[in-house]
Amino acid sequence: MTTSLARPIAPTLPAVRRQLARRVALVSGVLAVLLAAIVAVSLGTGAYPISPERILPTLLGAGESKDAFVLFRLRLPRIVLGVLAGVAFGIAGALFQTLLRNPLASPDIIGISGGASAAAAFGILILGVSGAMVSLLAFGGAVAVALAITLLASREGLSGYRFVLVGVGFAFLAQSVIGYLLTRADEQEAVAALAWTVGGVAGARWDDIGVIAVTLVPLLLFLAALVPRIRTLQLGDDTATGLGLRVVSARYGVLAVAVALTAVATAYAGPLAFVAFVSAPIARRLVGGAHLAIIPAALIGAIVVTFADFAASTLIPGVVVPAGIVTGIIGAPYLLWLLATSNRGRRNA
Amino acid sequence: MEPARGGAAARSRRSRRIVGLAGSVVALLLVVVASLALGTRATPLVEVLAALTQPEPTNPLHTVVRELRVPRTVIGALVGLALAVAGCLMQGVTRNPLADPGLLGINAGASLFVVIAIALFGVTSPFGFIWFAFAGAAATAALVYFIGTLARDGATPVTLALAGMAIAAVSTSIVTLLIITDVQTLNTFRFWQVGSLAGRGIDTLGLLWPFILVGLLLALFVGRDLTLLAFGDDVAKGLGHNAGLTRGLSAVAIVLLCGTATALAGPLVFVGLVVPHIARAVVGTDYRWMLAYSVVLGPLLVLLADVVGRLIVQPSELEVGLVIAVIGVPVLVALVRRVKGRTL
Numbered sequence: 072m073t074t075s076l077a078r079p080i081a082p083t084l085p086a087v088r089r090q091l092a093r094r095v096a097l098v099s100g101v102l103a104v105l106l107a108a109i110v111a112v113s114l115g116t117g118a119y120p121i122s123p124e125r126i127l128p129t130l131l132g133a134g135e136s137k138d139a140f141v142l143f144r145l146r147l148p149r150i151v152l153g154v155l156a157g158v159a160f161g162i163a164g165a166l167f168q169t170l171l172r173n174p175l176a177s178p179d180i181i182g183i184s185g186g187a188s189a190a191a192a193f194g195i196l197i198l199g200v201s202g203a204m205v206s207l208l209a210f211g212g213a214v215a216v217a218l219a220i221t222l223l224a225s226r227e228g229l230s231g232y233r234f235v236l237v238g239v240g241f242a243f244l245a246q247s248v249i250g251y252l253l254t255r256a257d258e259q260e261a262v263a264a265l266a267w268t269v270g271g272v273a274g275a276r277w278d279d280i281g282v283i284a285v286t287l288v289p290l291l292l293f294l295a296a297l298v299p300r301i302r303t304l305q306l307g308d309d310t311a312t313g314l315g316l317r318v319v320s321a322r323y324g325v326l327a328v329a330v331a332l333t334a335v336a337t338a339y340a341g342p343l344a345f346v347a348f349v350s351a352p353i354a355r356r357l358v359g360g361a362h363l364a365i366i367p368a369a370l371i372g373a374i375v376v377t378f379a380d381f382a383a384s385t386l387i388p389g390v391v392v393p394a395g396i397v398t399g400i401i402g403a404p405y406l407l408w409l410l411a412t413s414n415r416g417r418r419n420a
Numbered sequence: 421m422e423p424a425r426g427g428a429a430a431r432s433r434r435s436r437r438i439v440g441l442a443g444s445v446v447a448l449l450l451v452v453v454a455s456l457a458l459g460t461r462a463t464p465l466v467e468v469l470a471a472l473t474q475p476e477p478t479n480p481l482h483t484v485v486r487e488l489r490v491p492r493t494v495i496g497a498l499v500g501l502a503l504a505v506a507g508c509l510m511q512g513v514t515r516n517p518l519a520d521p522g523l524l525g526i527n528a529g530a531s532l533f534v535v536i537a538i539a540l541f542g543v544t545s546p547f548g549f550i551w552f553a554f555a556g557a558a559a560t561a562a563l564v565y566f567i568g569t570l571a572r573d574g575a576t577p578v579t580l581a582l583a584g585m586a587i588a589a590v591s592t593s594i595v596t597l598l599i600i601t602d603v604q605t606l607n608t609f610r611f612w613q614v615g616s617l618a619g620r621g622i623d624t625l626g627l628l629w630p631f632i633l634v635g636l637l638l639a640l641f642v643g644r645d646l647t648l649l650a651f652g653d654d655v656a657k658g659l660g661h662n663a664g665l666t667r668g669l670s671a672v673a674i675v676l677l678c679g680t681a682t683a684l685a686g687p688l689v690f691v692g693l694v695v696p697h698i699a700r701a702v703v704g705t706d707y708r709w710m711l712a713y714s715v716v717l718g719p720l721l722v723l724l725a726d727v728v729g730r731l732i733v734q735p736s737e738l739e740v741g742l743v744i745a746v747i748g749v750p751v752l753v754a755l756v757r758r759v760k761g762r763t764l
Contacts, residue, residue: 174582223753236697236756240749243522243689247745250614254739258603261610269596345589352582390601399593403586410579410586411570 091358095367098357102370106154109374113381114146148275152340153376153394155283156272157350159336161372162294164347165354165365166329169301170322171231177348178213178333181238184342185245186216187334188268191341192249195264196256205267206279206338213334216241221326270341271393272380279339286335294328294365301325301363343395346375349402356409375402437703444716451723455493456485458727460735491622496726496740497719498625499617499685500695502632502677504718505639507692508699508710509670509677512646514580520692521557521678524584527687528591529560530679534612535595539605549612550624550683554631557679560587565671615686615741617726628680635676639711642669646707688741690748691718697755721748 115121119141121129129138164177171181178184190212194200200208220241224233249268253261300321303311311318333347354367379397386392456472457463463471463481471482472490503521510519521527533556537543543552567583599606645666648659657663681688699713722740725747729738 175585180585223757226757233756237753239693240690240752243693244745244749246689247614247742250610251739251742253610254614258607261606262600262603265596265600265606269600344592348585348589387601392597393600396593396597396600399589400597403589403593407567407583407586410582411567 095358095364098354099366099370102367102374106370106374106377109377109381110150110154113150113377113384114142116381116385117141117146148277148280149272149380150377151280152272152275152283153380154373155280155287156336156340156343157346157373157376158369159283159287159332159372160343160346160376161350161354161368161370162291162365163329163332163336164349164372165351165363165368166294166301166325166332167347168351169305169363170325170329171235173231173235174352175348176231176235176238177345177351178329178337179342179345179348180242181235182216182220182241182243182245183213183238183330183333184337184344184347185242185249187213187337188342189245189248189252190215191267192252192264195267196252196260203279209341210334210338213337214330216245217326217330217334266393267341269393270337270343270395270398271383272340272376273384273391273393275339283335283339286331290328290331290335293324297321297324297328298363298365305363340376341393341395343376343398345399345402346372349406350375352406353402353409437709440702441712441716444713444720448716448720448723451720451727452493452497454727455496455723456489459484459489459730460737491625492617492726493723494622495625495684496617496722498629498632499681499688500691500718500720500722501715502635502681502718503688503691504695504714504721505636505711506674506677506681508696508707508714509639509642509646509674510692511696512649512707513667513670513674515650519581519584520689521674521682522588522687522689522692524581525560525564525586525588525591526557526584526674526678527682527689528588528595529563530554530556530682531595531609531613531687532556532591533559535598535605535609538608539598539602544608550628553683554679557682558675560591561671561675561678563587565667612686614739615688615744616739617685617722618737618739624684628684631676631680635673635680636715638669638673639677640708642666642673643708643711646670647705650705650707685722686741688722688744690744691721694748694752694755695721697752701755701758 111123111126114126115123119137121138121141125134125138126142128134129142132139134142160178167176167178167181168174170176187209191205191209194205194208198204220234220238224237226233249264253264256264300316303314303316304318304321304325306314308318311321336343350372351364351368354364354371358364358367375398376394379401380394382401383392383394383397386397453465453468457465457468461481461484463485467479467481468485470476471479471485475482475486477483507520510521510524513519514524530553533552534549537549537552543549564580564584564587567587568580595609599609645661645663648655648661649663649666678692695714695717696710698717699710703709703713721744725743726740728747729740729743732738
C-alpha cells in the first residue's frame with residue numbers, strides 16, 4: 072500500500088496520481104466482480120432453486136413462467152433495491168465522513184437515520200399507516216433532522232465539530248423516542264416497527280425501485296460534478312479558498328447530496344444499520360491514502376447489503392430476518408480486522 | 421494544568437470555579453428534596469423529614485418515601501455520578517468529544533448480555549440483569565481496548581472510537597436478531613432498554629455501591645494525567661507520565677462505573693456525553709475540575725429528569741431515559757453553539 076510513497080526518490084505528482092487511479096480501478100474491478108457473483112448466487116438460491124443455465128434465458132425473457140415469476144417478482148426486486156440502497160449509503164457515508172472530518176460521522180451516528188426511524192415508528196405505531204406512507208414519513212424525518220442539525224449548527228458558517236455533536240444529540244433523542252414508542256405498543260406492532268427501524272429489502276416492489284432510481288440518477292450526476300471541488304476541500308479550507316473555491320457553498324452542496332442519498336435510501340430500505348458507517352473506512356483502507364474512494368465505497372455498500380440480504384434469507388430457514396441485522400454482523404468485524412491489520416490507521420481514518 | 425500566570429487572574433478563576441461548584445451542589449440538594457417529596461402523591465416536607473427521622477410503619481406517606489423514593493433517589497444520584505464521570509474519562513482517553521458509553525459500544529455490550537440472559541436463561545427481574553449487564557460492559561470495554569492495541573499505531577483515539585462503534589454494531593445487530601425472533605424476549609427487553617429508575621430496590625444497591633466507589637477513586641486518581649494526555653501522548657511522555665498506564669486505569673474505572681450504572685438503570689444515553697461538555701464549558705480542559713463538576717452535575721441531571729418524568733404524565737410516568745434526552749438535547753445544542761468551533 073505504501074510502496075509508491077516510500078520510494079527513496081519521490082516520484083512526480085502525476086506518477087503518484089496515475090498509480091492511485093490504477094489502484095482505485097483495480098479495487099473497483101475486483102469489488103464489481105464480487106458484487107456480480109453475489110447477485111448471481113442470490114438469484115439462483117432460495118426455497119425454489121433456479122439453476123444458472125435457466126437464469127440467463129429467463130432474464131432475457133425466454134424462460135419458463137414459474138422461473139420468471141420467482142425471478143422478476145421475488146428475487147430481482149430485493150437485489151436491485153439492495154444494490155441501489157447500498158450504493159446510496161456507501162456514498163453518503165463517504166461524503167459525511169470526508170466533509171465532517173470525523174470517522175464517526177455517518178448518518179447512523181448523527182441522527183439522520185434516527186430521524187427517519189422515529190418518524191416511521193411514529194407512523195406505524197401511532198398513526199397506524201403502512202407502505203408508501205411510512206416511506207414518505209421516513210423521508211420527511213430524515214430531511215427534517217438534517218435541516219434542524221444544519222440550522223442549529225450554523226453560526227457564522229457551518230462547523231464540522233458543531234454539526235457532529237448536535238447530530239449525535241438528535242440521534243440519542245430519536246433513539247429515546249423509538250424506545251418510548253416501543254414500550255407503549257402491543258407486541259405485534261412493536262415487532263413490525265422494530266423491523267422497520269432495522270431496515271431490509273425483503274418487501275421490495277418495482278414501484279419503489281423506480282422512485283429510488285429516478286432520484287439517484289440526478290443526485291449522482293450532481294455529485295460527479297462536485298467531485299473536483301471535494302478534492303480541493305480535502306486540502307483544507309485555507310488552501311481551497313486560495314485556489315478560488317467558494318468553500319461554504321461547496322460544503323452545503325456536498326451536504327445536500329449526502330442527506331438526499333440517505334433520505335431516499337432510508338425511505339425504502341430502512342436505515343440498514345452501519346452500511347454507511349463501515350463502507351467508506353473499508354474502501355479507504357483498500358485503496359490506501361487519503362483518497363476519496365467514492366466508487367469503491369459505493370460498491371462495498373452494495374456488496375454489504377446484497378450479501379447481508381442473501382445471508383438473512385438463507386441462514387435461519389423459515390424466519391424472515393431483516394437484512395439490516397446482518398449488515399452490522401458482517402460489516403463491523405471486517406472493519407475491525409482492517410483496523411487490527413492496517414499499518415496506516417492514523418492517517419486514513 | 422494551572423498555567424503559572426499572575427496570581428490575581430488565577431485566583432479569580434479559581435474562586436469562580438468554586439462558586440459554580442457550590443451553586444451546583446445547592447441545586448443538587450434542592451432536586452434531591454424534590455425527588456423525595458414529589459410524585460403521584462406529593463408529600464409535605466414536614467412529612468418527608470418525619471419519614472426519614474422517626475418513621476411510623478402505619479403511615480402510608482412514610483412508606484412511600486422510605487420504600488420507593490429514597491432508593492430511587494439514591495440510585496438515580498449514583499447512576500448519574502457514574503455515567504458523568506465515565507463520560508469524562510472516555511472523552512479524555514479517546515480525545516474525541518463524541519465519546520460516551522453509548523458510542524464506545526459499552527451500552528450495546530451490556531444490552532447484548534442482558535438479552536442473552538432473558539432469551540437463554542429466562543431471567544426477568546432487574547435484580548437478575550445486574551451481573552449480566554456488568555459482565556457485558558466489562559467484556560465490551562476489554563475487547564474494544566484489545567482491538568485498539570492490535571492496530572500497529574496502538575490504541576490511538578481514532579482506532580478506539582472506530583473499534584467501539586464496530587463492536588456496538590455487532591452487539592446491536594445480535595440484540596435485534598434475538599428480540600425480533602422471540603416476542604417473549606422483546607417484551608422483557610423493551611422495558612429494560614428504555615432506562616428507568618422505578619422498581620429498583622435498595623438491596624440492588626447494597627451489592628453494587630463498592631464498584632462505583634472504586635471507579636470514582638480511580639477516576640480522581642487519573643484526573644491530572646488525563647489533562648496532560650489532552651496535549652498528546654508525546655507531551656505527556658516528555659513530562660514523565662505513562663500514557664499507557666493512565667489509559668489502562670481509566671479503562672478499569674470506565675468499566676466499573678458504566679457497568680454498574682447500566683446494571684442499575686438500563687442503558688441510559690446522553691448523561692455521559694452532555695455532562696462533561698457542560699463541565700468543560702465552565703472550567704476549561706482541566707480534568708480534575710471537570711471530574712469534580714461531573715460528580716455533582718451527573719446526579720443533578722438524572723434526578724431532575726426523573727422528577728420531571730414523574731410529574732408530567734400523572735398518574736403514570738415517563739421513563740427517565742426519555743426525559744434526559746428531551747432535556748439534554750437543547751442543553752447540548754445551546755452549549756455547542758456557544759463554543760467557537762472551526763468554521764467551514
